[in-house]
Amino acid sequence: MSKSGKHGIILFGHGARDPRWGEPFERLAAKLRVLRGEPVSLAFLELMSPDLPAAVARQAAGACDAITIVPVFFGQGGHVRRDLPEIVDKCRAAHPNIPISCAIAVGEDDAVLDAVVEYCLRQSDQ
Amino acid sequence: MSKSGKHGIILFGHGARDPRWGEPFERLAAKLRVLRGEPVSLAFLELMSPDLPAAVARQAAGACDAITIVPVFFGQGGHVRRDLPEIVDKCRAAHPNIPISCAIAVGEDDAVLDAVVEYCLRQSDQ
Numbered sequence: 360m361s362k363s364g365k366h367g368i369i370l371f372g373h374g375a376r377d378p379r380w381g382e383p384f385e386r387l388a389a390k391l392r393v394l395r396g397e398p399v400s401l402a403f404l405e406l407m408s409p410d411l412p413a414a415v416a417r418q419a420a421g422a423c424d425a426i427t428i429v430p431v432f433f434g435q436g437g438h439v440r441r442d443l444p445e446i447v448d449k450c451r452a453a454h455p456n457i458p459i460s461c462a463i464a465v466g467e468d469d470a471v472l473d474a475v476v477e478y479c480l481r482q483s484d485q
Numbered sequence: 486m487s488k489s490g491k492h493g494i495i496l497f498g499h500g501a502r503d504p505r506w507g508e509p510f511e512r513l514a515a516k517l518r519v520l521r522g523e524p525v526s527l528a529f530l531e532l533m534s535p536d537l538p539a540a541v542a543r544q545a546a547g548a549c550d551a552i553t554i555v556p557v558f559f560g561q562g563g564h565v566r567r568d569l570p571e572i573v574d575k576c577r578a579a580h581p582n583i584p585i586s587c588a589i590a591v592g593e594d595d596a597v598l599d600a601v602v603e604y605c606l607r608q609s610d611q
Binding site for chain 2: 366368370372375376377379380381382383384386387390391394395397427429431432433434435436437440460462464465466467468470471472473474475476477478479480482483
């Protein structure tokens with residue numbers, strides 16, 4: 360993978376009607392932007408914009424030469440196992456020169472689950 | 486709040502058609518059970534069982550005298566802001582002697598978001 364350009368991250372979420380649903384995603388992106396000098400974007404499956412092809416196109420136009428998509432979902436159900444790979448295939452076809460990788464859903468990560476466990480323990484101690 | 490009985494936790498998730506979606510929720514519950522001697526259950530809004538009233542009834546029948554519900558959602562959209570309070574009100578009406586509290590969605594917690602950020606950084610370094 361070339362290291363001459365930028366390596367973008369796209370946080371991929373489900374989307375919802377209520378704009379307040381998106382707040383943790385905005386906070387995630389802001390935290391990541393502080394820690395990395397490279398592009399961080401949001402993209403949504405439905406009900407919110409941009410969608411994933413638009414977010415990928417914007418990073419590609421912004422000189423990213425590699426993109427990692429991180430599904431911000433707890434479980435890997437149909438949206439992550441079936442819908443997302445189809446959309447990623449279309450993105451790869453539209454940008455054949457840019458390696459686009461796709462991570463496992465964040466909820467499968469043990470450290471993320473441990474943080475959720477700590478949160479639950481704090482809630483039940485109150 | 487009486488401390489003579491048990492204080493149950495119910496992890497409340499959306500639910501999905503694909504049973505593999507539920508795996509992180511099962512892992513969360515298993516981790517919590519290791520750390521607490523008190524009941525930990527799962528409950529789902531749709532597509533998976535049990536639903537929240539059934540999970541609450543089971544903990545009430547199991548001598549829990551307080552229950553904390555933790556929404557395992559990233560964003561607080563309509564499911565958490567509108568659907569969940571309606572269901573919790575019904576649970577409280579069905580079990581008026583048991584204090585039932587409801588936490589903010591786990592995705593609003595800063596430490597949970599920090600763990601997701603760390604995960605994203607690890608993914609984009611690979």
